[in-house]
Amino acid sequence: MQRALTSLGLVLLVLVAVLWLAGSFTALTDWALATQRGLQNQMAQGLRALRAGEPGALAALWGLCFAYGFVHAVGPGHGKFLLGAYGAGVPVPLGRLIGIALVAALMQGVTAIALVYGGVLLFDASREALQLTGEVWLERASLIAIALVGLWLMSRATRRMIRQSVAAPALATGHGHTDACGECGHRHGPNPEEVRSLRGWRDAALLVGAIAIRPCTGALFVLILTWRMGLVWQGVVAVLIMALGTAAVTVAVATAAVLGREGALARLDGMARLRVIMPVIELLAGLLVVVLALNMLKIS
C-alpha cells in the first residue's frame, strides 16, 4: 500500500510539474520575454536583409525562426499542458508521444500557412482579419477541442473503473475483454505490458488536431510579411522551422511526462492495485486538461 501511495504521489508530482510548465515559471517567463523582445527586432532585421538580397540572410532568418519558435513555446501554452497531462496520465509509449508532439507542432505551422494563404488568396483578407481569426476564433476552437479531449479521457477512465468494479472477481482469470464499447484498447487484466499498450491512432489524431487548430501569431506575422515581400517559399519554410523550434520544447515536455509516469509505474509492476490506480490517474489527467482548457477559455 505504501508503495502504491508513493507511486501515485510521483505521478501527481509529474502532473503538477506539467501544470507548472503550462502556467507559471516566473524566472523562465522573464528570460523568455527578454529573449522574445530581442528576437522580435532581429526578425525584422533578418527579413529586411533577405528582402535586400544580402548573402547568408536566408539561413540567418531560418535560425532566428527556430529560436523564435523555441522561446515562444517556453511560455505557457495550450499544446504543452495537453501533451504533458496526456503523457502523465495515459499509458502511451514514449516514441509515440514524441511523434505526436512533433507532428502537432508541424501541423500548427501548416495551419498558419493555410490560414494566411487561404485567407489572402481566396478572401483577400486583411492582416487584422487573419490575426483575429487565429487569435480569437481558432484559439477558442482549439481550447474547446482540448477540453473535449479531456472529457473523453475522463469518460474512458470512468467506464474502465465501472467495468472493473463490476467485473472484479472475473479479472482473476485475466479476461475482461469488451469490444462492444468501441474503445481502441483490449481490456485484459492489469499486467504492465497491457497497461503500456497502445491507444491507437484515434488518440494521436485527437491530440494533433486539438493542438494544431490554433496557429502561432508570430508565424502569421512572418507569413504575411514574406508574402508581401514576394518571398513565399522562404516564408513557408521559415514557419515550418519555427514549428520545429516549438517542437523542441513540446517534445521535452512529452518526454518528461512519459518518463515520470513510467518511473512511477515501474514501482508498481505486478501489483494488483495497478488496475485500480491507472484509471484514477487517467481520470485526474483528463480533469486537469478540462479545467485548464476551460480556464484558458475564461468562461464567465
Next chain:
Amino acid sequence: MRRSCLTLAAALGASSAAPVQAHPHIFVEAEVAVIFAEDGRPEGIEIRWLYDEFFSMLLVSDMGLDPDFTGEISEEEREALDGFDMNWIEDYHGDTHVTQNGSPVALSGPVEWTSDYREGQLRSSHVRHFPDPPDPAQEFIVAIYDPTYFTAYTLVGQPELRGRSDCTARIFEPDWDAAEEQLNAALDELLGAGEDVEANFPEVGEMFSDEVRLICNAP
C-alpha cells in the same frame, strides 16, 4: 495601425470570453513625462511609445508604406502616418493607468499626438489630461501596462517632470517574487477549486509592469 491592433487587443482582452494572452506579440518601450500647471497641480501626462521593429514593419506594411522594406520612409509617407495609433476604439483605454490611494485617476482621451518611423521603428507620443487632477502632495502612481498582455511595455529613462522641480519620481521594476507568489496562489486556487471553471486566470499584465511613483512637496 494601432486602431487595428487595438481592435484586436480589445477583442482579445475586453470581451469576457476571450482568453488571456499567454505571451505578448508587441513590445513597446514607453517614456513618461508629467506636466504640471502653473498652480503646481498635475495637468496631464505625455506618453511616448517606441515599437519593436517586427511589429513596426508589419504596421507600416499594413498601411502600404515603405514598400521596399528599407526601414525608412519619405516625407509624404510620414504624413500618412499621422495618428496611426491614436484612433482608439471603445474598449481600449490607452494602457496608461494613474492611481492615487488605490483609486484610479481619470484621464482624457489622447491629444497633441505625434508619430514617426525611423530606422525601422515606429514611434508616437500623445498627451492625456487630468479632468480631476490628483493631489501632488500625496503619492500618485503612473503605470504603463496592457491588462491583456498582448503588448509588453517597458518604461525607459527617468520620468520627466515639467513645470515643477520639487517633486520626486521613482521607477519601480516589476516585483518578480510577488508576481510569482500571486501566480502560485492563483494556481493553487485553481487546483483546489477542482471544477471551478469560473475562476479567472490572473491578469498578469499589471503584475509584470513597471510603474512611476510621484510625490511633490506640499505647498
